[in-house]
Amino acid sequence: MIYKNRFFFIDILKALSITAVVSYHSVFVPYSTYASSALLIDILFAPLRFCVPVFLTISFLLLQRGLTNRPNQSVLVLLNKRLSRLAIPTAFWFSLAAVLKLATGNSPLSISIAVLTGEIFTGAYYLLIMFQLIPIFVLAKHYIDSFKTLMAALLLQIIIFVVIQASLAGIIAPEITTFLKIFHRIPLFYWFAYIALGAYFYHKLPLIRKKSAHTPAHIKVLLLLLSGLLMMAEYSWLGKITAGNVPPFEYIMFSCLISVPVAFLCFSCVEAQKFPLLVTQSVTILSRYSLGIFCINGLVSQILLSLGGNFFAEATFDFSEILVIKVLGWFFLLAISLCLSVLLDKIGLKSVVC
Template sequence: MQEKSSDRSFLLETSPTYNKNRLFSLDLLKALSITAVVSFHSLVLPKITYASSQLAIDTLFSPLRFCVPVFLTIYFLLFEKELVKHPVFTWTTLYKRLNRLLIPTVFWFLVTASLKLINRNPLLEVIASIFNGEIFTGAYYLLIIIQFIPVFILLRSWLNKLLTLIITICLQGLVFIYIYSIPFMPDHDYILEGLRIINRPLFIYWFVYMAFGAFFWKKWSFIVELSKKIPISLKIFLLTSYSLIQFFEFRWSFLIFKSEIPPFEYVNFSCMLSVVVLFLCFASIQENQFPIYIQKLVSLLSKYCLGIFCINGIICQILSSICLQLFAEARFNFYEILSLKLILWFLLLAISLSLSILLNCVGLKAVVR
């Protein structure tokens, strides 16, 4: 009896607690998304070193491009959840939300800008990289959220309707069709150059995920129940189908943009599809379906995803600069580059998570959580 009691006590102490304000399925999606984000930042070698394998390696990991769309959807879903509790808009609501995001944004932008200036990067180049979201790898995500917060507050009562969601999906689809058609236009070089200068924070690439977030929270109970009714075999089929669609769409994008896909990596229909598929497949998952160590890992990755995102982006840029100097003349085949990517993926995730926990412990919670 004492042993059983002791075991039960251990479980209670080590199992993460998910209170009524947290949803394990969303934490799991956040954990998967931040892990996927790190995977895209783990290939720090110059592209010329693996040019013969670039299409294969990028296509192989292309299904992980659900990460940013899912992150954005979760952000606005949780924002809608918060706003539902305060139906009357106040400027305090906007201020709190922006302030919560601006603190880590300003902190990490200043840290990275300082490092670049110390490294004698031109001041104008550093300023430009701040505004186009390239101050560190992935920084554009923070700029997207900052843009969308006031828009979301103004439009949320309209966004959470099914008709609005359908219209928004259609409008976003038209944007994607236009982007896909640019390489076939007479003046495509000038258009592409202009879009690449603006880079990823451009509003028109992402607005559909506001609607997904607002609508999903309004219908959250229905989505969870629907997810419960979908058999595992069908969920596997949905995830596999999405992956195959992403394979083909990415390959096509790679070819029409002549391997220069950025900043259009997430400007595709399969990214929109990924949000629907992943929410349907994961919405009903509960923490008690996993061992305690998985629960704890999910909790950590979800809790520190902001810190992981920013720290990983900064480390990625530093490593890229070093590798550019060290490996400019090197050449790697597919298996070598795959092995290096997997190793760096694990190391970057572990280092970023560890540093996030450390910063939280020294009182910098606001910049990592």
């Protein structure tokens, strides 16, 4: 059977996460045309911020599985294998984005800065995050999966989030966040807790799946709603203390940490057999090409935004109009990113999309 040797719920979480990722890149008109509605739109879509935390957690859960299945593999061999595999899509997409930017008149210096800060295309920071976190995971593999490590990582992550939010609010040293803005979203101290979550969840997966199976559906719905409302409330708070200029601090929310165990509890008992074949196939293809979709949508969205800037520079959109634009753009961008991912796979470029 197709799902015999894999967890279908992992595919579901990846499919949901990549769909959520695309939603944040789906407005192809200038910010100035909807500035009055921008924060409200961001708050409305804040519950989808689970996407990057869940992606990271799944990545390290699967990496932990690999370590467990090959306990005698040397650290250097494992590190070289994982980083080499990551380097191929990174080099491909970063190079393509750099060529496109150079062709459109960007200077080599600005392109170099964009590469180093993970801004060469929308979402590129994720690949740079993985380059930082994988060595930490591999080097600390004997300690990373314990409950004590998890608690220490979560506590330290929360402290960092508190400090950054306090700095944004002007309570302590505003220069901290002024400095951090230079590096956008790539500092590893925004993300390291997801290493511990992934490793710990792998070893506790049977228990998590059992708890999920015994949790009533209405409780799961309630947990998802509460998690979403908490993310909206926290994003609203960030919008207030930053005067609506939340980026690049969208993921320093405590609710992002909470969203991961909620997602695993709610979905980890889901089996493929319970869904129609069309649903399982759709989930599987989105999961399979999540890397390609992630990178392609980031590139295509920038191209479409540049075109939209030319056509709609003088336009003004109210909340309902920009919401419709965002939703339509969301489905269009997801579809074109998936189609291009499949095409690249078919012509022999599987390693850059899967």
